[in-house]
Amino acid sequence: MSNERLVGDPEVPAVSFEQVSKHYGPVQAVRELSLQLPQGRAIAFLGPNGAGKSTSMEILLGLKHASSGRVEVFGKPPRQAMTAGHVGAMLQSGGLPADVTVRELLTLMTKLHPKPLRVDEVLLRANIADLADRRAGKLSGGQTQRVRFAIAIAGDSDLIVLDEPTTGMDVENRHIFWNSMKDEAERGKTVLFATHYLEEADQIADQVVVINKGRLLANGSVSDIKAMAGFQRIAFRLPGVTREQLLNLPHVVSLDVLHDHVQIQTSDSDKTFYALLDQGLRPMEIEISALGLEQAFVAITERDNGDAVETTETEDAR
Incomplete structure (x- = not known):
């Protein structure tokens, strides 16, 4: 079967992991991970710090070899898919040469790509046309991230892999970035992204994959992941209320009291109320x-860790 027939064939997953493990001496970063990611979707890849997300992404990009198991990207080994230009990537680390302009940098990247786009088109897709003549060393942190995204889409790649792409961005730059990413997904690209901004993943992802301790924990739509948590949220205002008055309510999983505002996570909202x-x-x-997706993510991973969820102030998943 030719390479062209694999890309765009709904029967062929964009990414396939089969019993993939990765060891670093006694540390097992990925544990028998089996996973298929379909083509043409925006997929959020979530997990706590140290869950194995970055290692899994590096394996599918051919930057690291699995200790065991098999990985395919559009039916081919990762490095072969990368060489053919099917994958664009934006990883957490990596800087930009300070003394070149953004246009000069993207010109170089497009010349290196097997399936290059026009530089002006890349600037428009990444929403950085206003930065084209600025030197990379003069960019802010958020602008640098947007240029790194432009490098990831400098060719007509079929899979775009983004590892914590909005780290260091302010709210405005994150909004600009996610709009650019949604446009890529609407063009039929497969977009796989890891993020700690779960409220944005909630709005953007067609599919959510959750891993913990290097293992697959959940895989489904946003609504599927929320349903897995099995909890509801009750929020209300009650002047003068104390934590002690609420601690003995039935089915409470977590309790947050701030002044007269209360948030309760419960496994049975009717009985609690x-x-x-x-x-x-x-x-x-x-x-x-x-x-929400963030609260469901916390509940699912805490359950997997075997942690008893205490009636204390709710922690932020980030």
Whole structure:
């Protein structure tokens, strides 16, 4: 089967891991990971720090060899797919040469790519046309990240791999970046990205993969991942309430009280809320909803770690 038939064939996954493990001496970074990622989707690759995300991405890019197992990218070994120009990547590390302009840098990158795009098109796709004549050494941190994204899409690659691409960006630059990334996904590219900004992954991802301790923990749509957590969120305002008044409510998984604002994570929102009323408490501005992706991610990974979720202030997944 020719290479061209593999790309665009819905029967062929963009990325396939089969029982992949990676050891660093006694440390096992990836543990028998089996996973297939379809073509043409925006896929969030999530996991706590040290979960094996970056190692897995480096293996699929051919930058590291698996200790065991098999990896294919569009049906081929990773390095062969990279050489053919099917993959563009933006990793966490890597700087830019300070004394060249953005246009000069992208011109070089397009000349090196097997399937180059026009430089002006890359500037527009990455939304950095205003930076074209600026020297890389004069860019802010967020602008540098956007230029690194432009390098990742400098060719007509079929898979774009992004490892924590918005680290160091302010809110405005993150918004600009995610719009550029969504445009790539809408062009039919497969976009695989790791991020700690889970509220943005919630809005953008077609599919979510969660790994923990190097193992596959969850794989599905955003709604699938939220459903796996099995919890709901109750939020309300209640002047004068204390933590002690709420600690004994049934089915509470976590409890956060800040002044008169309360957030409760519960495994049974009906029973928790009725018990609240039975205590004679009358909350205001009540909201009962499913967990967001960030809260679901925390709940799933904590459950996998075997940690008892205490009734303390909710921690931020970042």
